Structure formats: C-alpha cells, structure tokens
Amino acid sequence: MKYNNNKIELEENGYSVVGELYSKNEIRQIIKCLENVEHNKNGFLKTKDLFAIRQLINNVPELSPLLFNANFLELLSDISDSQYFLTKAIYFDKPSESNWFVPYHQDLSISVDKKIDLENYNYWTFKKGQYGVQPPIKILEDTITIRIHLDDTDKNNGALKIIPKSHLNGITRADSKNWNLENEIICDVKRGGAMLMKPLTLHASNRTTNGKQRRVIHLELNKHKLDEPLKWLEHFNIQA
Structure with missing residues (x-):
C-alpha cells in the first residue's frame, strides 16, 4: 500500500501530509475550472479576507473527474475501506492580503438535508441555506478530511497548525486548559499535495503575512448512514 504510512500517521497523530x-x-486544470465558475450561485461567499464555495461538487460538477484522479482513488483505498463516500466539499481562497485567522477548534458539524429532532444530534445551525448539526461522536471519529492544496502553503500564508494526538481525547471544550500547545505542529503543504486530518484534531490557522495566496479544497468523507430520516446533504459516491 503506497499510502500505508499516511494511514498510520492519520490514525495515531490525527493528521498526515x-x-x-x-x-x-492537473492543478492548473482545477484552478481554471474554479476561475470559470459563475459567482452568483447559492453557496458562494466573498469577503475581503475569504472567498469560499460551499457544496463544491454540486456547484462545480466538472471538478469531479479532476479531483478524483488515480492518485486520489489509491489514497482513499489505502487509508479507508470501500464504503467511504464524500459528505462535504468546500473551496477556500485566502487572498494574499487576507487578515483572516481561525483559532484552535475541532470540526464538529456535518451538513444534512433537513432539521429533525433526533437523539444524539445536537447544536443545530442554519447558514447559507443549509442545516448543520453535531452528530454522534462515532460519526466524527470515523470522518476523514482531505485538504487539497492549490498553492504552496506554510506558516506565512495560513498553513494549518495542529496539536498531534488531540483527536484521541474526544470532544474538547473551547475553554480547555489541556491543549498542550507546546506540541503544536505547522503543516507545510506543497502545491499539488494534500493534508489528511481527523476532524477532532485541534487545528487553527494564522493570518497571511507573506503576501501569498492560499487556495484549498476541503473534502470530508465518511462511511456511516445517518439515523433515518436524516441524510447527508452532499452524499457523493467516489468509488464504484
């Protein structure tokens, strides 16, 4: 297995590059595809610090064959089982002049098709026309995040900072004093590379200081069906 070491790192440390x-x-084709999209669709967000496209595959379906190339399929096969499918896809563009930063947090919300009262589904939100909810912890533990980098990214243009092994502690309170910040790692990723992460891994990003752009495609994958009648908003089968 070509990516076996990445699987081990992901499971043990909560991340891998x-x-x-x-x-x-391929990166040029992906960027060209994103640049040619009309920006008046639902799910688009633009501020001076950030441009984002939510429900990326739904809004830009022509990206699918470009993103899910042979290398991606081999990676997914090596780090997961055949039941995994896409549950969320977002494009982030942190412009070169961005002053936007994100403090340490975990990704605790999934996107679903409706709001309904279900046991162990909590903290409902409704943003940009879609529902989010914190699901049972097993779903979060089995989620795999793959962040595809369209630019070289380091500490100077918002590379993710993470705390290794923090995903092993379950859900961590935002005011926790046990974050072990002295163990912080900055995850440099080259253009065309990807960062793998567990959503319960504590992560953050700084402001851009070197005037360089940071464009990332954020994918989340899972293998679980949600409790009926709830469904994943962006369920997309990657593998046959």
Missing part, C-alpha cells in the same frame, strides 16, 4: 497527489498540469 501527502505530497504530489496532483501534477502541475
């Missing part, structure tokens, strides 16, 4: 998942030409 993969290099050269996409060629230079």
